[in-house]
Amino acid sequence: MRFLFALCLWCCGLCVHAQSLLLNGDMEEENICSEYKQNCAPEAWLTTIAAYPYFFEDPDHAYHGLRYISFVSGNARMRVQRSYVRTRLLCAMRPGARYRLQLYVRADYPGLFDSAGIQFSPYDILCNKKPPRELNADLYFRNAEQKAARSGWTRLTYTFKARGDEGYLVIGNFRKLDWSSSLGGAAERYQVYIDSISLNPMDPYERLCPDWRKQRDTIYSEDYRHNYQIRYTYSCSRKPPQPVVLPPSVQVRVDTVIVPDILFATNSADLDKKALLLLDSLMRRIPPDGLDSIVVEGHTDNIGKPEANQELSEARARSVGRYLEYGQSIPIRTRGWGATRPVADNRAPGGRRTNRRVEIYLFLRDRVP
Numbered sequence: 435m436r437f438l439f440a441l442c443l444w445c446c447g448l449c450v451h452a453q454s455l456l457l458n459g460d461m462e463e464e465n466i467c468s469e470y471k472q473n474c475a476p477e478a479w480l481t482t483i484a485a486y487p488y489f490f491e492d493p494d495h496a497y498h499g500l501r502y503i504s505f506v507s508g509n510a511r512m513r514v515q516r517s518y519v520r521t522r523l524l525c526a527m528r529p530g531a532r533y534r535l536q537l538y539v540r541a542d543y544p545g546l547f548d549s550a551g552i553q554f555s556p557y558d559i560l561c562n563k564k565p566p567r568e569l570n571a572d573l574y575f576r577n578a579e580q581k582a583a584r585s586g587w588t589r590l591t592y593t594f595k596a597r598g599d600e601g602y603l604v605i606g607n608f609r610k611l612d613w614s615s616s617l618g619g620a621a622e623r624y625q626v627y628i629d630s631i632s633l634n635p636m637d638p639y640e641r642l643c644p645d646w647r648k649q650r651d652t653i654y655s656e657d658y659r660h661n662y663q664i665r666y667t668y669s670c671s672r673k674p675p676q677p678v679v680l681p682p683s684v685q686v687r688v689d690t691v692i693v694p695d696i697l698f699a700t701n702s703a704d705l706d707k708k709a710l711l712l713l714d715s716l717m718r719r720i721p722p723d724g725l726d727s728i729v730v731e732g733h734t735d736n737i738g739k740p741e742a743n744q745e746l747s748e749a750r751a752r753s754v755g756r757y758l759e760y761g762q763s764i765p766i767r768t769r770g771w772g773a774t775r776p777v778a779d780n781r782a783p784g785g786r787r788t789n790r791r792v793e794i795y796l797f798l799r800d801r802v803p
Contacts, residue, residue, distance in 0.1 A: 453634070453641070453642050454524075454632040454633055454634055455523045455524045455525055455527070455533070455633045455634070455635075455642075456478075456521055456523065456524070456603065456631060456632060456633045457477065457478040457521065457524060457650060457653055457654070458476055458477045458478040458479065458521075459630060459631045459632045459633075460498050460499055460501075460629065460630050461476045461479065461489070461499075461501040461502050461503055461628075461629060462499045462500065462501055463476065463477040463478075464476065464477065464501075465477045465654075465657055465659070466657060467657055467658075467659040467660065467662075468657045468658060468659075468662060469658070469659060469660050469661060469662045470659075470660070474489070474659060474660075475489050475659050476489050476501065476503055477653075477654050478521050478522070478653050478654060478656075479503055479519055479520070479521050480519065480520055480521070480560060480656065480659075480663065481503075481505070481517050481518070481519050481520075482517050482518045482519075482520070482559060482560060482562075482606075482667070483506070483515060483517040484659060484660055484661075484663040484664050484667075485664075486506055486517050486623065487504075488503050488504050488505065488506075488517070488519060489501065489503055490502055490503070490504065490627075495540075495585065495627075496629055497538040497540075497583065497584070497585065497587045497629040497630055498538075498629055498630045501629075502627055502628060502629035503519055503627070503628050503629075504519075504625040504626060504627045504628065505517050505518055505519045505550075505605055505606045505607070505625065505626055505628070506607075506623045506624065506625055507546050507549070507550070507606075507607040507609075507613060507623075507624040507625065507626060508566075508607060508612050508613055508624065509612075509613055509623060509624055510612035510613055511613075512623075514623050516566055516606060516607045516612070517606065518559055518604050518605065518606030518607075519604070519605050519606065519628070520558070520559050520560065520602050520603065520604045520605070521602065521603055521653075522558075522601060522602050522603075522653050522678065523600060523601060523602065523603060523633070523680060524642060524643070524646055524649050524650060524653070524680075525642050525643035525646055525649065525680055525681055525682070525683045526598070526600070526601075526643070526679075526680040526681060526682050526683060527554075527596035527597075527598060527600045527635075527683070528596060528598065528635075528640065528682070528683060529596060529597060529598030530595065530596065530598075531595070531596050531635060531636075531637060531640065532593055532594065532595050532596070532635075532636045532637070533593070533594050533596060533633055533634060533635055533636060534591065534592070534593060534594075534632075534633070534634050534635075534636055535552070535573070535591070535592040535593075535594050535631075535632070535633050536589065536590065536591045536592075536630075536631070536632050537589075537590050537605075537628055537629070537630065537631035537632075538583055538587045538588065538589050538590070538628070538629045538630045538631075539575065539587065539588055539590055539626060539627065539628055539629075540585075540586050540587045540588065540626070540627040540629075541624075541625070541626045541627065542624070542625070543624060546607070546624055546626050547575045547576055547588075547626075548574075548575075548576050548609075549574075549607050549608055549609030550574070550575045550605070550606070550607055550608070550626050551571025551572070551573055551574040551575060551605075551606070551607075551608045552571055552572060552573040552574075552592075552603065552604065552605050553569065553570065553571050553572055553603075553604040553605075553606075553608070554572050554594075554596075554597070554600040554602070554603055554604075555600070555601065555602050555604060556599045556600065556601040556602070556677030556678055556679075557601070557602070557674065557677055557678075558601075558602055558670070558675065558678070559602065559604045560663075560666070560667050560670065560671075561667065561670035561671050561674045561675060562671070563671050563674070566607070566608075566609075566612075567610045567611070569606075569608055570608060571608040572594070573592050573594065574608070575590055577592075578590035578591060578592050579591040579592070587629065593636070599677065601677060601678035601679070601680055602678065603633070605628060607626075635683070637685070639685050639686040639687065639688075640683050640684070640685055640686070641683065641684045641685070641686055641726060641799065642683060642684065643680070643681040643682060643683050643684060644681070644684060644723070644799075645681055646681075649680070649681065684726075684799045685799075686726050686797045686798065686799060687797075687798050688795055688796065688797055688798070689795075689796040689798060690793060690794065690795055690796070691712075691716055691793075691794040691796065692791050692792070692793055692794075693709060693712065693713075693754060693791065693792040693793075693794065694787075694790070694791055695787060695790030695791060696787075697709035697712065698750060698753075701746065703746065703749035703750045703752070703753040704753065705753055705754070705757065709754075710757065713754070713757055713758060716794070716796075717758065717761075717762075720796070720798070723799070724798055724799055725762070725764055725796065725797070725798060725799070726764065726797040726798065726799050727764050727765040727766070727767075727797045728755070728758060728762075728764065728765070728766045728767070728794065728795065728796055728797065729766075729767050729768075729769075729794075729795040729797075730751045730752075730754045730755045730758070730766065730767070730768045730769075730792060730793070730794050730795075731747075731751055731768070731769055731770070731771060731792065731793045731795070732746070732747035732748060732749070732750040732751035732754075732768075732769070732770040732771065732791075732792050733747055733770075733771050733772070733773070733775055733776075733777075733789055733790065733791050733792070733793070734746055734747050734772055734773050734789065734790055735773055735776070735780050735785075735786035735787075735789045735790050736773040736776070736780045736786075736789075737780075737786065740772055740773065743772040743773045744770055744771075744772035745770075746770075746772075747770030747771055747772050748768070748769065748770030749770070750770070750792050751768040751769060751770050751792055752768050754768070754792050754794065755767075755768040758794075773789070776789045777789060777791075
């Protein structure tokens with residue numbers, strides 16, 4: 435069992451792909467503004483000052499694709515306010531769990547990075563009444579793992595330990611004092627640009643909340659921009675809404691079922707009646723909507739040519755996978771290992787019999803409290 439458990443952990447990384455908790459992280463999806471009935475902003479991302487340009491379609495300067503966004507660090511000399519960009523998380527982060535946050539940033543003046551940062555909050559900063567000097571960042575650009583990327587972009591990577599109350603992600607200038615110098619230039623607005631941002635659980639067993647599509651639709655329905663957004667911001671700042679409460683994510687646990695060699699015809703991938711009954715019984719025991727994905731792996735002993743063993747192991751895994759596909763709408767992956775992964779001694783008949791097997795890995799959803 436220890437071997438099987440270790441193998442489950444190994445293959446989980448191949449089967450379970452953690453999805454980002456942030457929507458439209460590459461900024462390529464455009465929002466159709468309700469005010470002007472045209473594409474004019476990124477889906478899922480809003481700026482605190484609607485009058486400032488923050489969405490750019492510029493493939494020559496984007497890190498990825500065509501589009502990217504920015505925030506304004508402010509300019510006290512020109513009396514330009516600082517702005518923030520924010521998005522709502524798709525699902526809740528688990529208290530104490532670790533997440534990898536990665537984004538690409540670019541600025542005309544490197545000094546802007548020192549005070550730029552990221553804040554996680556249960557409150558919408560669009561409704562904030564606090565002055566910028568009272569806002570604090572959870573992560574600062576200067577403390578990230580930094581790696582130079584192409585076209586002047588820098589990749590920032592963080593490992594963030596969640597509190598559990600995170601509802602919004604905010605990016606901006608969290609300097610206590612406004613910029614009072616020209617930073618070496620005469621720009622009216624000192625801007626920092628952002629592209630390709632993602633927030634993924636480091637636990638490979640954590641998945642999105644079951645109703646993530648409903649959450650996505652809610653976030654994408656925020657199509658108020660320009661004057662509509664100014665009205666919304668004024669209204670909600672007078673009566674701030676309650677903290678957002680997001681649905682919990684899902685953890686995946688792994689269960690293993692062994693289909694022994696005796697349930698196949700000799701040197702064949704055809705399942706006999708006992709094997710079909712076993713698989714039917716297996717699927718009946720799984721609760722509705724409880725199955726996340728399945729991996730099926732075939733194995734043989736070391737008798738015979740390696741090429742033939744590899745082919746037989748793949749064929750048996752496919753045979754089981756095809757049968758399990760009926761009535762399922764989940765990912766099912768199959769692969770064969772031939773005789774390369776024995777669990778018993780091939781020198782003994784009993785060991786060879788044990789090694790001739792198909793292993794079924796069931797990735798089951800457990801709701802996180």
